[in-house]
Amino acid sequence: MRILAFVYDGMTLLDLVGPIQAWAFMPGNEVQFVGKTVGNVRTDCGLTIEATHDLHSSWQDPDVLFVPGAGTAIFAVADDPEVTNYLATIGAQAKWVAGVCTGSIILGAAGLLEGYRAATHWGAREHLPRFGATISDERVCIDRNRLTGGGISSGIDFGIAIAALWAGDETGRLLELVIEYAPQPPFGTGRPELADATTLDLAKGRVSQAFGVGGSVPTPAVL
Template identity: 50%
Template sequence: MKIACLLYPNFTSADLINPITVWQFVPGVQFEFIAAEKGPVATDTGLSFNATHSFADASPTPDVVFVPGGAKPTFDALGDPALLDTIARLSQNAGWVTSVCTGSLLLGAAGLLNGYRAACHWYPREWLRKFGATPSDARVVVDRNRATGGGVTSGMDFALHMVGMWGGEASGRLIELMIEYAPEPPFGTGRPELADAATLSTARQFMAAEFSETVVDRAAQRLTASPRAATA
């Protein structure tokens, strides 16, 4: 199984680390880490990932396309036509088109979610509608060959869910045990409906500075005028 992971500057490292931590146990898996140019790509934490392939030399027929998300850097990436074109091109022949967190906004801007249900981080989730998608608050959403995870930590759930679909429930159970995935959140405020009013208000203020609906509107307008809208 060849998994094409699309990288862009300062994406959220956990969005990629969590899924590949699970998927590394899939027999025969091959990862391609794809960016505008080969070499190190910075993430939000200061860690760097090494892009093994450029947009130009990525394998044209991956089994899985995966797009991580982020905060402001993802919204910056919504204005990167080379990235969006590459996501769209590689997804044409992929068996699965997938994302975690705000990565689904990039799938939408690439013209790949029109008519599909999709998950996203809770703050900008409704903006998926601008790309013709139906937003869902589920932690993992599978609609035909589109699979999307919610916020950052959903990457582990999402990846395990996919393993179960690819190799059967026994495979998912085994990997879940091997990585000792047994979350116990200490505060229980990981979703807006669970948070107290003060915590939710503070979070919204922070998110408002990082997530821009105006940028999404512009990406949706560009998609309408782009060949991707007709071919995706």
């Protein structure tokens, strides 16, 4: 399985690491970390990762195209025709097109979600219909070969669920145990419908700053 992970400045680290860590335990998987240019990419938590390939040196027909999300950093990516045209081309060749959190918004801007159900962070769901996608509130949404996940921490669920899709439920069960995935949320407020009113109002303010300020998501790219 050849997995092409697109990386960019300001992306959310856990969106990338959650799925990739789960998939790393699957024998035979290869990953390319592809940026607009080769070199260090700074994530939203300050850590950097390395883009090992650029748009020209990457696989052109991977098994999986995977895009992590971000806050306002998605606007620059989604508004860059070189990137969206690249993703549209790669996505048309890939067997699976995948995104976690607002990575779905980038996929949508590349024209890859039209006619599909898709998930994203709860604070960014309103963007999906403009790309012809149907909003899903699932933590992991599978619609044919389009694979999308909810916000940030859902990337771990996503990685395990998609591993099971590719290699069977026994593989999923094994990975869940190997990475000791047995979450015990301290407060149980991890989705809007679970949070108290005060926490939800505060979260909406933070999310509005992250996803609703700093730019507007463009219409899908056309090759």
